[in-house]
Amino acid sequence: MPHAPTDAAPDAATATPLSPRRRTLLDAALHVIADEGLKGLTHRAVDRRAGLPEGSCSAYWRTRNALQAALTEYVAGALLTDVDELTARITQCDGDARKVEETLALFLRWLDQRELLVARLELTMAATRDEELRLLLVDHRSRLVDIVDGIMTAAGKEHGGARAEALVASYDGILLAGLLQPAEGRRDFLIRSLELLSASLTAPDGE
Template identity: 65%
Template sequence: MAESPRRRQLLDAALHVIADQGLRGLTHRAVDRQAGLPEGSCSAYLRTRSALQQALTDHVAATLVADVDALAEQVRDAPPSDQGVEAALDLFLRWLGQRELLVARLELTMLATRDPDLAARLAEHRARLVELVDEIMGSLGKEHSRERAEALVASYDGILITALLKPPGERRVFLTRSLELLSSALAGSDEG
């Protein structure tokens, strides 16, 4: 479902609220203030706190899946090479520049451990990520399977969290080395 411009504005504001105040700070009023909108705007679109959290979960997950989908398209259209690490590095550096997106994802993931509805939403999006990573590995001529792709997605999560905690000047080197190690350890060898 396409988001209206106002709803997207509210969800983008909610990302900033979570990044700055955590989930405890995620209220309709805080989102309205962050968005620069009159009080009551957020609750007109998302009536309850649960609706706000669910919509934000879908927004964050859809954004990440769309980025990985674009990466899969880029790899699929490129001549075979070892560009997978470089493409992933570019994507991860872009995500690290969007701190709010990653922090919100972490906060919502932790909340999903106690909220079955959010867990189901995240599981659906994660399954698509695993599918895309498996597709990318196949496009690059790497040995691949759902299990390998799932392990890569989980490993990428850990790498991103660790990179987020590093000083910005150290992130590129850390990511490059980590992605190279992961590529050789889990992605398998070239099939050809």
């Protein structure tokens, strides 16, 4: 029995697990955006991609704005979960080299999940013109910066909040550039980029 329809995505802090039907629809929406861009995101397109009867998507999110907000929460939440899991692994690592390896493994997995990254990029661009989406992404980004800040603090790195913010922005840039690399060159590109970033942004001030 499907959940009652809603026009708004749940708050990330209080959200209950998605029903299988909602997850199927949001996964289908990711593929629609990856193939057609955000302009192609319609309820009908999502229904077709999910292989569900017409009207299935609109039963949960009546408007396109509601669908976009739910998808933004879904994408940002998935990325944050991955980062939380990476943080747990990194805290057990000895030395920066191992931490770079763990981050590299996550980035390569993300690049293999092209739909997730492309959807995030499309939604980020839309957020420059949509205040609701902007606020959702700002909230998730601030939590991501807090995670990175905590990692740097635990590692005893001298830094300020601006450095953690710069590190997150740099990771975004590396991922975008990684999407443009040929598949066979992505690993080497990411290794070089992450090692340079680790050396330049986590070194004490003045070095």
